[in-house]
Amino acid sequence: MDLTTWTPNGAGSVSGQIAPSDVDRLAGFLRAANWKVLYGLNFATNTEAGMVAEAAYAATSLGDRLYGFELGNECDLYHSNGLRPASYTYANFQAEWEGYRNAIQAQVPGASFTGPASAYNVSGYTAPFAKAEGQGLQLLTQHYYRANGQAATSTIELLLAGDPALPPELQALNTAAGGIPGGYRLAEANSFYNGGAPNVSDSYASALWVLDHLFTIAQGGGGGLNLHGGGNGSGYTPIADNNGTVVEARPEYYGVLLSTLAGQGPLRLTSISAGSLNTSAYTVENSPTQLSLILLNKDATENLQFTVTCPSTVQSAALQELTGASLAATSGVTIQGSPVNADGSFSPQSPYGLVVSGETFTGYVPAASAARVTVTLS
Numbered sequence: 323m324d325l326t327t328w329t330p331n332g333a334g335s336v337s338g339q340i341a342p343s344d345v346d347r348l349a350g351f352l353r354a355a356n357w358k359v360l361y362g363l364n365f366a367t368n369t370e371a372g373m374v375a376e377a378a379y380a381a382t383s384l385g386d387r388l389y390g391f392e393l394g395n396e397c398d399l400y401h402s403n404g405l406r407p408a409s410y411t412y413a414n415f416q417a418e419w420e421g422y423r424n425a426i427q428a429q430v431p432g433a434s435f436t437g438p439a440s441a442y443n444v445s446g447y448t449a450p451f452a453k454a455e456g457q458g459l460q461l462l463t464q465h466y467y468r469a470n471g472q473a474a475t476s477t478i479e480l481l482l483a484g485d486p487a488l489p490p491e492l493q494a495l496n497t498a499a500g501g502i503p504g505g506y507r508l509a510e511a512n513s514f515y516n517g518g519a520p521n522v523s524d525s526y527a528s529a530l531w532v533l534d535h536l537f538t539i540a541q542g543g544g545g546g547l548n549l550h551g552g553g554n555g556s557g558y559t560p561i562a563d564n565n566g567t568v569v570e571a572r573p574e575y576y577g578v579l580l581s582t583l584a585g586q587g588p589l590r591l592t593s594i595s596a597g598s599l600n601t602s603a604y605t606v607e608n609s610p611t612q613l614s615l616i617l618l619n620k621d622a623t624e625n626l627q628f629t630v631t632c633p634s635t636v637q638s639a640a641l642q643e644l645t646g647a648s649l650a651a652t653s654g655v656t657i658q659g660s661p662v663n664a665d666g667s668f669s670p671q672s673p674y675g676l677v678v679s680g681e682t683f684t685g686y687v688p689a690a691s692a693a694r695v696t697v698t699l700s
């Protein structure tokens with residue numbers, strides 16, 4: 323993003339350039355998908371005039387599909403990636419950001435802004451940015467990756483072990499975002515940076531990782547995340563494409579889909595005791611009489627036998643499974659026996675009914691799998 327150029331007379335679809343037709347195509351996609359966009363503007367190699375002109379056109383073309391303008395990308399790395407001098411500091415960034423924001427607001431009255439889209443530095447960039455600019459922000463944004471995808475240590479085992487540094491980071495973001503209307507969001511995230519770790523980021527294990535990741539963010543008060551991706555390489559992407567044509571839903575997509583099937587509602591405190599098994603559990607209260615329980619068994623060999631105790635009498639419990647051939651498999655993932663086809667169609671089999679007794683129900687989650695249990699209470 324920080325190397326693109328606004329080209330008002332451009333033909334469009336040219337690498338490194340943003341032309342009006344590119345913005346118009348984005349607007350059409352957003353309206354068809356009923357999505358909003360964080361519109362990134364080149365901060366590091368732009369001119370004020372170029373940024374303002376692009377913002378003005380984008381605001382008109384996108385209309386109500388525009389959530390806010392993001393000025394710059396991973397500003398905390400500017401001093402080390404050649405986009406600014408090595409002496410560049412947060413104070414320098416803040417002064418530049420405010421200048422660009424003021425210029426855009428003068429041309430686009432009522433424009434909303436998000437930021438700072440830091441790569442990693444919550445305490446040195448994101449938190450002070452929220453303190454300084456929070457009154458004028460729509461959303462606080464941060465990026466997150468578990469580790470370097472080019473490192474030999476970026477393995478399936480590391481991915482599924484979880485990141486002990488993430489919950490305190492989310493807590494710090496949640497505190498910093500107090501008073502900002504949209505709270506905070508991980509506006510760019512995935513398993514391992516530098517495009518992912520081949521045969522890890524595109525493996526079935528990524529489906530289990532992203533389930534944990536999504537619910538960990540929710541527990542930390544986050545508004546969601548945007549998964550980085552695209553293309554058809556061997557790294558990360560939820561949806562693989564070739565020149566804009568969908569090739570397949572990758573394993574990671576299935577984890578996102580299972581979390582979506584859990585529905586909306588407040589998270590309820592959930593505890594799990596499974597000895598040495600690598601497990602986790604989350605509960606969404608869809609309504610006073612319906613719960614969606616997500617159970618993850620990340621152990622490669624042992625099944626998880628479970629007994630769940632609910633706060634009131636259980637009328638019924640039904641289970642859907644997320645399964646793959648192995649943690650390292652890069653294909654063959656299903657939810658309740660069904661793949662997701664390239665056109666988005668998805669036809670899962672009927673859920674399995676579980677044995678219910680009073681306030682409890684029992685079942686099992688096979689090794690290296692996850693399940694969504696829909697629970698109806700009296």
